[in-house]
Amino acid sequence: MSVLIFKVILIVIIFLISLGLAAYATYGERKVAAFLQDRIGPDRAGPFGLLQPIADGVKMFLKEEIIPTVSDKFLFILGPSLFMVTALMTSAVIPWGTPMEFGGVTYHLQVADINIGILYVLGVVSLGVYGIMLGGWSSNNKYALLGAIRASSQMISYELAMGMSVIAVLLISDGSLSLNAIVEGQKGLNWNVFYQPLAALIFIITAFAECNRTPFDLPESESELIGGYHTEYSSMKLGLYLFAEYINMFISSAIISSLFFGGYNFPGLEYLQTVLPTNLVSLISFGAFFTKILFFIFFFMWVRWTIPRFRYDQLMRLGWQVLMPLAIINVLITGAVVTFFGN
Amino acid sequence: MTSDIVFFLLAAISVFTALMVVFSKSPIYSVMWLIACFFSIAGHYVMLNAQFLAIVHIIVYAGAIMVLMLFTVMLLNLNKESEPHKSILSKSIGIITGGMLFLVLLAAMRSTQLGPYSAPETTDVGFVQKVGMKLFTDYLLPFEMTSVLFIAAMIGSVVLAKKERNI
Structure with a gap:
C-alpha cells in the first residue's frame, strides 16, 4: 500500500466523519437545547429521534429551490459552495492520532504535515468570510447584506486576537508551526493549556466568533435580521450554510484540542505504546482525540443555550479593547519569560 | 519537466x-x-x-x-445609473501616472536575467525560522522602519475616523 493510496483513504474517511458528525451535531444540538430547557427534543423519527438528521437532510433536498430574480445567480450559488469548501479544507493539517504501521511502513494519520500548519489554518479561516459575504450580497436583500457586513467585520476583528494567542503557544513549543510538532510537544498531561491559560481562553472565545456561534451570532441574529446572510436561501443551499456551520464547529474543536489540550495525547500513552500493537494504540489515541473534540462540540452547544447574544458595539469593544490588548500582553510576557528564564 | x-x-x-x-x-x-x-x-x-x-x-x-x-x-x-462620471482631467492624470509606473517597471525589468527557471537548491529557505533570522539580523532596520510606517498609517486612520465624528 503506497502512501498516496493511504492518504486518499484518509481524506475520504475524514470527509465522511466530518459530514456524519455535522449531521449528528444538529441532532445533538437539539437534544442539548431540549435538556437545558427541560424539554424532550426530537423523538419521533426512529428510536430517541436518532433518524431525525436523515429526515432533515431529505427534507432539505426535496424543498423547492428559489433564486431571487434580481440577484446575481452565479455568485448566489458560489456563496454557500465556497463556505462549505473552506469549512472542509482546514481538516488537512490536523494530526488525528499516533502513526499507523502496515508491513513495516509508517503512515501518519495526517493528510499533510506542512511546516506552516497553523498559518494554513489561519489562512483558510480568513477565507471563510467570502462565502458569507458573497451569499449576503448576491441575495439583493438589505437584511442579508447587513448580516454579511456584520459577519465580515466580526471575522476580521477576531482573527487578529486569534493569531496573537497562537503566537504565545508557538513561543513555548520551540517555534515550530507544524500542528504535528505542537501536538508531539504535549506528551502525557504536558498540555499547553496549563502553561498558556490566557491564550487558550482567548483562542476559544475567538473560535466562537469565527464560527458565528452564540454569543457571537450577530450575522444571523433572527430577532433583528430575520436570518441574516442566508435570509433568501432555500433548499439545500440553506442546508449547506447550516451544515458548514457544524463542520466549522467540529474543526475548531479539533484545532482547540490539538493546540491547547494535547491533541491525541493522554496520560499513559507511552506505556500503552510499549505493551500494545502500534495500530491499536493509534486507534486508541484517535479515540482520545475524538473524545476531546466531542467535549468541545458539547461546550459550543452548552454556551449557545446559556449565554445571550452580544450587542454589536459590545462585540466590537470586546474584540478590539479587551481580547486584542490581552493577547498582545500575553505574547510580551511569554516572550520575556522564555528569553530570561528559558523554558 | x-x-x-x-x-x-x-x-x-x-x-x-x-x-x-x-x-x-x-x-x-x-x-x-x-x-x-x-x-x-x-x-x-x-x-x-x-x-x-x-x-x-x-x-x-x-x-x-x-x-x-x-x-x-x-x-x-x-x-449603471450611479456610475461616477470621470472628467477628462482625471482620465489624463490616470493615463500619465499609469504610463510612469510602466516606465519604472520597464526600467527595473531591463536588467533582469532571462535565464531558465529554477527553484533554490535547499528546500528550507522559505521556512519561518530562516525568514525570521534574516529579518531580525540582516534586515533589522528596514523591518523596524516598516513597522513605524504601519503605526503612522494606523494613527492616521484613527485620527481621520475621530474627525468625522465631531462634525
Whole structure:
C-alpha cells in the first residue's frame, strides 16, 4: 500500500466523519437545547429521534429551490459552495492520532504535515468570510447584506486576537508551526493549556466568533435580521450554510484540542505504546482525540443555550479593547519569560 | 519537466486572471478575479520553496485586504445609473501616472536575467525560522522602519475616523 493510496483513504474517511458528525451535531444540538430547557427534543423519527438528521437532510433536498430574480445567480450559488469548501479544507493539517504501521511502513494519520500548519489554518479561516459575504450580497436583500457586513467585520476583528494567542503557544513549543510538532510537544498531561491559560481562553472565545456561534451570532441574529446572510436561501443551499456551520464547529474543536489540550495525547500513552500493537494504540489515541473534540462540540452547544447574544458595539469593544490588548500582553510576557528564564 | 508545466500553467492563470480584473464589467467580479490572481501568485511562491511567504500572502491579501475591498464595493452599490462620471482631467492624470509606473517597471525589468527557471537548491529557505533570522539580523532596520510606517498609517486612520465624528 503506497502512501498516496493511504492518504486518499484518509481524506475520504475524514470527509465522511466530518459530514456524519455535522449531521449528528444538529441532532445533538437539539437534544442539548431540549435538556437545558427541560424539554424532550426530537423523538419521533426512529428510536430517541436518532433518524431525525436523515429526515432533515431529505427534507432539505426535496424543498423547492428559489433564486431571487434580481440577484446575481452565479455568485448566489458560489456563496454557500465556497463556505462549505473552506469549512472542509482546514481538516488537512490536523494530526488525528499516533502513526499507523502496515508491513513495516509508517503512515501518519495526517493528510499533510506542512511546516506552516497553523498559518494554513489561519489562512483558510480568513477565507471563510467570502462565502458569507458573497451569499449576503448576491441575495439583493438589505437584511442579508447587513448580516454579511456584520459577519465580515466580526471575522476580521477576531482573527487578529486569534493569531496573537497562537503566537504565545508557538513561543513555548520551540517555534515550530507544524500542528504535528505542537501536538508531539504535549506528551502525557504536558498540555499547553496549563502553561498558556490566557491564550487558550482567548483562542476559544475567538473560535466562537469565527464560527458565528452564540454569543457571537450577530450575522444571523433572527430577532433583528430575520436570518441574516442566508435570509433568501432555500433548499439545500440553506442546508449547506447550516451544515458548514457544524463542520466549522467540529474543526475548531479539533484545532482547540490539538493546540491547547494535547491533541491525541493522554496520560499513559507511552506505556500503552510499549505493551500494545502500534495500530491499536493509534486507534486508541484517535479515540482520545475524538473524545476531546466531542467535549468541545458539547461546550459550543452548552454556551449557545446559556449565554445571550452580544450587542454589536459590545462585540466590537470586546474584540478590539479587551481580547486584542490581552493577547498582545500575553505574547510580551511569554516572550520575556522564555528569553530570561528559558523554558 | 513537471515543474515547468506547473510554472507555465500558473503563469497563464496569473496573466488571465489579472486581465479579467481589468476587463470585468462588475466590480464584484473584478475583486473575485483579483483573489484568484493572488492565489496563482501564492502558487509561484510555493514553486520557489517559499511556503511561509505564500501563506502570508494569502492571509494578508486574500484574507484581509480583499475582504475590505469587497466590503467597500458592496456598500457602494455601483450600477449603471450611479456610475461616477470621470472628467477628462482625471482620465489624463490616470493615463500619465499609469504610463510612469510602466516606465519604472520597464526600467527595473531591463536588467533582469532571462535565464531558465529554477527553484533554490535547499528546500528550507522559505521556512519561518530562516525568514525570521534574516529579518531580525540582516534586515533589522528596514523591518523596524516598516513597522513605524504601519503605526503612522494606523494613527492616521484613527485620527481621520475621530474627525468625522465631531462634525
